[in-house]
Amino acid sequence: MSNNPFETSQASLHAAAEIGKINPDAVRYLEQPKRIFQFTIPMKMDNGELRFFEAYRVHFNDALGQVKNGLRFVPDLDLDIVKALGLWMTIKHAVAGIPAGGGKGGVKVDPRTLSEGEYERLCRAYIRKLPMKGAWVDVPGADIGTSGKTMAWMLDELEEIKQFHQPAAINDKPVAANGTQLSMEATGTGVFFVTREAVKDMGIPGDAKIVIQGFGNVGRTAALLFHEAGFKVVAIGDIKNAIHNENGIDVPALVAHVAKTGYVEGFAGTVGLSNTDLLELPCDILVPAAVQSVLNAGNADRIKAKLIMEAANGPTTPEAEEILQAKGIKIVPDVLTNCGSAIVCSFERTQGLTDDYWSADKVKAKLEERIVEAYKATKAASEQHDTSMRNGAWINALTKLQNSMKARGWI
Known part of the structure; x- marks a missing residue:
């Protein structure tokens, strides 16, 4: 069993390619x-x-x-x-x-x-x-x-x-250097939009309990939006430690605390715990928003969430995914959940090429439209092939890549 992120990415590639009947030569291009x-x-x-x-x-x-x-x-x-x-x-x-x-x-x-x-x-x-x-x-x-x-x-x-x-x-x-509005908030905002769609589909209540590992740009932005929308953020971890309050954390106040102290540790009204214990808390939604391979064969059987939203890149190893799926835990994959930044970066490049800079409202509306569309396409592919959301997302992507490679004469 390996927590090597490249092996994890290749496992996703080959699993989806087999289910989606992707041209083997197209797959070979993506093996290196x-x-x-x-x-x-x-x-x-x-x-x-x-x-x-x-x-x-x-x-x-x-x-x-x-x-x-x-x-x-x-x-x-x-x-x-x-x-x-x-x-x-x-x-x-x-x-x-x-x-x-x-x-x-x-x-x-x-x-x-x-x-x-x-x-x-x-x-x-x-x-x-x-x-x-x-x-x-x-x-x-x-x-x-x-x-x-x-x-x-x-x-x-x-x-x-x-x-x-x-x-x-x-x-x-930054906007002052010809950047785009919503640049730093893009991934976390996208995580919120995708989570909102997944919650609707699964019938999870609007005051669902959420655990977030990671309180950088992504985790912080998502936590603020979850809090504003009425979800109950019960635990948050950062690079040092984690905090827990079963009745919900005042996220805006926590943001102010971290701005002063640098860490979530010591926030009033919460109990401290390790990031390891954080991942294993009972909750409706677990949002790993830090680094790769945090859900692995060593802890997957102790995960108690109903839904995992992969805000980080590659937080779940293939071995862990098998265990989690067997437990009936749904995973919305990283390549969909956290693609908000990729979408807004595409907008930023467009604005830079045209000298036409957009308002924050326009960026947010176009992000919501694009990422919700990607969620629906992923769900449709998942249902069509009777497979996981991860495989659905990868099959859609690999089909587009395969078609471009064929048109270009690569395969």
């Missing part, structure tokens, strides 16, 4: 990335020390268009994680009807150990050393350890290199 860039960034630190940082960028597949999104600056980054994320992004774009391929990358570093100046120099160096970039080739976006601020630095560096403005070449920028 089209391009892998692996490079070293040497950098002088503030104290004069020379350090070397491992960096990656994967162009997984570009049958549907230029590759896009995802730069992750984390201390445990490796090539298998980047490859898995690249394949998931390829599928995610296809699920959401976006004419783009999947790209992913980043640097093996803990940004919290860097000064502001070191962080900026590392971001700029990454863009300088990235071999292929630009609005029609590869459009990096933010992920864990990166943000609107880092993407603005990267855009500025890229424009210095190219010697002309091209705001569509970098995603997830």
